[in-house]
Amino acid sequence: MTVAAGKTILEQDLSDAAGGAGEFARHALSLAEQGEMFRSTMDAAQVGIFILQDRRFKYANPFFLRLFGFTAEELVDRLGPLDIVVPEQHPVVLEQMQQRMIGVNGHNYELTAVRKNGSTFPAMVRGSPVTFGGQPASVGTVLDVSAQKAAEQRIRELADFDVLTGLPNRRLLRDRFAQLLAGAERDGSAIALIFLDLDHFKRVNDSLGHSVGDDLLCEVARRVDTVIRRVDTVARLGGDEFIFALPATHTAAATEVARRLLEVFGKPFAVAGHELTVTGSLGISVFPQDGEDLETLLKNADAAMYKAKELGRNTFQFYNSAMNTATLERLLMESNLRRALIQEEFTLFYQPLVSLQSGLVIGVEALIRWQHPDLGMIMPDRFIHVAEETGLINQIGDWVLCEACRQAQRWVKAGLPPLIMAVNVAPVQFRQAGFVEVVAGALAASGLEASRLELEVTERTVMHDADINLGTLSALHRMGVELSLDDFGTGYSSLAYLKRFPVGKLKIDRSFINDLETDADDQAIASTIVSMGRNLRLTVLAEGVETIEQLALLRKMGCDMAQGYHFSRPLPAEQIADLLRQQPFMNRND
Numbered sequence: 001m002t003v004a005a006g007k008t009i010l011e012q013d014l015s016d017a018a019g020g021a022g023e024f025a026r027h028a029l030s031l032a033e034q035g036e037m038f039r040s041t042m043d044a045a046q047v048g049i050f051i052l053q054d055r056r057f058k059y060a061n062p063f064f065l066r067l068f069g070f071t072a073e074e075l076v077d078r079l080g081p082l083d084i085v086v087p088e089q090h091p092v093v094l095e096q097m098q099q100r101m102i103g104v105n106g107h108n109y110e111l112t113a114v115r116k117n118g119s120t121f122p123a124m125v126r127g128s129p130v131t132f133g134g135q136p137a138s139v140g141t142v143l144d145v146s147a148q149k150a151a152e153q154r155i156r157e158l159a160d161f162d163v164l165t166g167l168p169n170r171r172l173l174r175d176r177f178a179q180l181l182a183g184a185e186r187d188g189s190a191i192a193l194i195f196l197d198l199d200h201f202k203r204v205n206d207s208l209g210h211s212v213g214d215d216l217l218c219e220v221a222r223r224v225d226t227v228i229r230r231v232d233t234v235a236r237l238g239g240d241e242f243i244f245a246l247p248a249t250h251t252a253a254a255t256e257v258a259r260r261l262l263e264v265f266g267k268p269f270a271v272a273g274h275e276l277t278v279t280g281s282l283g284i285s286v287f288p289q290d291g292e293d294l295e296t297l298l299k300n301a302d303a304a305m306y307k308a309k310e311l312g313r314n315t316f317q318f319y320n321s322a323m324n325t326a327t328l329e330r331l332l333m334e335s336n337l338r339r340a341l342i343q344e345e346f347t348l349f350y351q352p353l354v355s356l357q358s359g360l361v362i363g364v365e366a367l368i369r370w371q372h373p374d375l376g377m378i379m380p381d382r383f384i385h386v387a388e389e390t391g392l393i394n395q396i397g398d399w400v401l402c403e404a405c406r407q408a409q410r411w412v413k414a415g416l417p418p419l420i421m422a423v424n425v426a427p428v429q430f431r432q433a434g435f436v437e438v439v440a441g442a443l444a445a446s447g448l449e450a451s452r453l454e455l456e457v458t459e460r461t462v463m464h465d466a467d468i469n470l471g472t473l474s475a476l477h478r479m480g481v482e483l484s485l486d487d488f489g490t491g492y493s494s495l496a497y498l499k500r501f502p503v504g505k506l507k508i509d510r511s512f513i514n515d516l517e518t519d520a521d522d523q524a525i526a527s528t529i530v531s532m533g534r535n536l537r538l539t540v541l542a543e544g545v546e547t548i549e550q551l552a553l554l555r556k557m558g559c560d561m562a563q564g565y566h567f568s569r570p571l572p573a574e575q576i577a578d579l580l581r582q583q584p585f586m587n588r589n590d
């Protein structure tokens, strides 16, 4: 059987339907016209479309045949999905076929497809169960996603490595450290973290110029890399700061590595015709006694490094608890936070979200502030993590949601145009039981339409336990609430989950916008995210836009929206109202 098989099945199906219902005569189109319409649609479709029955292709449209390099005669009734997918993925394909047989709808999934000539490509496939001739069958689509995968890979590479030295950057360090931590927790071993800061590096930059400074950093990176083991990670945090993460390393072994690192600086560096003598100061913290997560260990290693500088530089110090009073500070903060909730010390500021097409403010992001009676305004970076660690974030987050929804309605009542209200949702809050109900409650109490609420979650939040989160995201999506991915580019940046999760907006992380004018890699990342978003029909917003040059570049890339100090800092509700009254308040591309 050939492509004609497709006709047979379709026609039979149509006449079954017509005979059964006795309605077909009333339809405007004849059977022949319907058949014609089917064929021309299939011929023109820019996606591979196939029909499967009994594990064999019964039909494939021209796009599909071109994609795989088969003729209809070679494929139809002769081959099945297992013949065009790499063997390792046969179990997945079999399971999917089984699901379609029992009538379960599929979602997008990725496969490595094999063409007739043996070459492979990443394919995005989706199937739906149907019945043909009274027998179960499935109809599916397939797309070649090589270009998107290449873009994803490029984003990840650019996002994970320091461009100057090629060493892992902070993001990759965070990922690697999470793995080390899981291992150390499993087998009860220690991890040492060494913070290296070059002594008087600024003098090199100031006296010999940045390019000599850069060359020196590369040379240092090369040398220190020779001192550590393969299992160790050295990362550059930026400037002249390097971090070493050493698994299974107790104090004695860490001392040994620190000595070797100091020796690295024993010989002068030959850089751009100069002989430079540089030394370094090292601070060391050890998991678990000096901290149980990367941030704490980094902070403590940093404190120890400062101590080493105080002691005359070119030496190392281990962290001890007297070096900072972080724990005490945290305890204080926790009880303070509880009181702040009761005494209503929190307030929301709002930062405009601007459409780059119209120049209008079409939404705001709610950002929490803590108006402390003695300390004044405290920014969220100082207390949100404590709230997350202690679970208080649920109550704080619920308050933020309700207040933000209420405020959005207050502006409408004051005669201002309706805005999108974007609210940050912390991972713990997102995963709490009943979160969907909390959102529904906030909407009902305020009267805000669901479509005007946008919840901002980070990539890491949704990827953690993706299946459970998919349930929550889908429930919110069904309610009509918009979902946006915050800090995009710093996590997984994966097409597969973007397609899977009902997300409507990507927010390009501020770290890619900071140096947009000068950093070609950041430009590549931002424009890749913009085009990825466009392909997936997602709105893309750039965070942290501070200059007109950044704005111009983003416009050129086709970015939809932006947010940042260039337009406005986060403001109290009344000032936002003033600003909205001046709309169109900015077409600041001049």
Ligand SMILES: Nc1nc2c(ncn2[C@@H]2O[C@@H]3COP(=O)(O)O[C@H]4[C@@H](O)[C@H](n5cnc6c(=O)[nH]c(N)nc65)O[C@@H]4COP(=O)(O)O[C@H]3[C@H]2O)c(=O)[nH]1
Residues within 6 Å of the ligand: 351, 366, 367, 368, 379, 380, 381, 384, 397, 400, 424, 425, 426, 486, 487, 510, 543, 544, 545, 546, 563, 564, 565, 566, 570
């Ligand atoms: N340098 C620079 N910064 C800019 C610019 N434009 C905006 N920002 C700052 O970037 C942050 C944007 O919010 P975010 O990435 O969601 O990051 C937020 C968010 O992760 C968290 N946060 C704030 N409010 C809440 C909240 O109600 N709930 C939760 N869970 N987290 C919140 O705290 C973070 C920091 O908030 P803020 O300090 O208000 O800092 C805000 C904002 O003031 C710019 O042009 N340049």
